[in-house]
Amino acid sequence: MAVRYELLKQCKQSGARLGRLHTPHGVIETPIFMPVGTLATVKTMSPEELKEMDAQIILSNTYHLFIRPGHEIVKEAGGLHKFMNWDRPILTDSGGFQVFSLGDLRKITEEGVQFRSHLSGEKLFLSPEKAMEIQNALGADIIMAFDECPPYPAEYEYVKNSTERTYRWLKRCKEAHGRPEDQALFGIVQGGEYRELREESARQLVDLDLPGYAVGGLSVGEPHEMMFEILGYTTPLLPKDKPRYLMGVGSPEALIQGAILGIDMFDCVLPTRIARNGTTMTSEGRLVVRNAKFTRDFGPLDPNCDCYTCRNYSRAYLRHLIKADETFGLRLTTYHNLYFLLNLMHQVRQAIMEDRLLDFRDEFMMKYYGTLN
Numbered sequence: 001m002a003v004r005y006e007l008l009k010q011c012k013q014s015g016a017r018l019g020r021l022h023t024p025h026g027v028i029e030t031p032i033f034m035p036v037g038t039l040a041t042v043k044t045m046s047p048e049e050l051k052e053m054d055a056q057i058i059l060s061n062t063y064h065l066f067i068r069p070g071h072e073i074v075k076e077a078g079g080l081h082k083f084m085n086w087d088r089p090i091l092t093d094s095g096g097f098q099v100f101s102l103g104d105l106r107k108i109t110e111e112g113v114q115f116r117s118h119l120s121g122e123k124l125f126l127s128p129e130k131a132m133e134i135q136n137a138l139g140a141d142i143i144m145a146f147d148e149c150p151p152y153p154a155e156y157e158y159v160k161n162s163t164e165r166t167y168r169w170l171k172r173c174k175e176a177h178g179r180p181e182d183q184a185l186f187g188i189v190q191g192g193e194y195r196e197l198r199e200e201s202a203r204q205l206v207d208l209d210l211p212g213y214a215v216g217g218l219s220v221g222e223p224h225e226m227m228f229e230i231l232g233y234t235t236p237l238l239p240k241d242k243p244r245y246l247m248g249v250g251s252p253e254a255l256i257q258g259a260i261l262g263i264d265m266f267d268c269v270l271p272t273r274i275a276r277n278g279t280t281m282t283s284e285g286r287l288v289v290r291n292a293k294f295t296r297d298f299g300p301l302d303p304n305c306d307c308y309t310c311r312n313y314s315r316a317y318l319r320h321l322i323k324a325d326e327t328f329g330l331r332l333t334t335y336h337n338l339y340f341l342l343n344l345m346h347q348v349r350q351a352i353m354e355d356r357l358l359d360f361r362d363e364f365m366m367k368y369y370g371t372l373n
């Protein structure tokens, strides 16, 4: 079977658990943060640097690779692993989220979604079948069902209809999946902010006995507390012996709280995106290194970080590069931000091992945010 989850330890203090996810391209330790490589590259990072920082799995986007260079090209290259020279696990999303974030450039029907390419403007179409054809061609170890991520807020009726259609689409994905033996298809729980819709969606997905389950429809503008409340009653409905993936999350606080609520996998563009404008995550909170106050600060970006950037360069140098729009500056801030989140999850796994995750959370929150919640 494509992907097998091994539950190693259930945290005594919380819903968190320590696990290992066995895939055709290697083992992933969970809870895990997955760097996002939208266009078959984690922007400015080489595969060697990603391995150096212990990135164990990366994400790529179906919508973007479908638009450019096209999934046939990637297939002819021997698949995504070969194309981007990454021999560890890859997860591809199904394109749903990107297409829905195109706003009114798209039309949703039972068949699928009609939209215009954000590059050429040409009319394109994504459906459960098309999303599976593309992901089968890309060859990722974990692939996502084609779903609709409803906007927030959204009326009960809208979310009910959308979630029911997303379930019908999931069954079509399962039907159309050409490579179930080497690519694990994860379903995506929807239901918006409505508990009975979330519970119905989770029940229907679990009945399909899938290799993994994502919680979708979150991190779309809803209040933090609402996301944690929804996770609180959704993850317990998912099988303990399968991985749970919270899509599009997130901030350091959300990663820790998500793990406490039983989430095993996270992805977010935050660390790479904010790095490009010189914003970094450090052990003492966010630090905007392009800020004038760092002009003569010759100390490391983060004194408590042992990453390549913090061991070899100063805040003054980073500020200079970012101000001068030097590519090397983007590389150094990206390297640190990714290292920071990957290392945060390493500390979370340690804390689960030692049954002190809640204490770790309090210590981290105090240092990073200066508060306990």
Ligand SMILES: CNc1nc2cc3nc(NC)[nH]c3cc2c(=O)[nH]1
Binding pocket: 093, 094, 095, 096, 097, 144, 145, 147, 148, 149, 150, 188, 215, 216, 217, 218, 219, 220, 247, 248, 249
């Ligand atoms: C591929 N399907 C799918 N992707 C998602 C990506 C997300 N990214 C965020 N915040 C950045 N929320 C998300 C929800 C979904 C979701 O509900 N479905």
Ligand SMILES: [Zn+2]
Binding pocket: 301, 302, 305, 306, 307, 308, 309, 310, 311, 336, 339
């Ligand atoms: Zn660092």
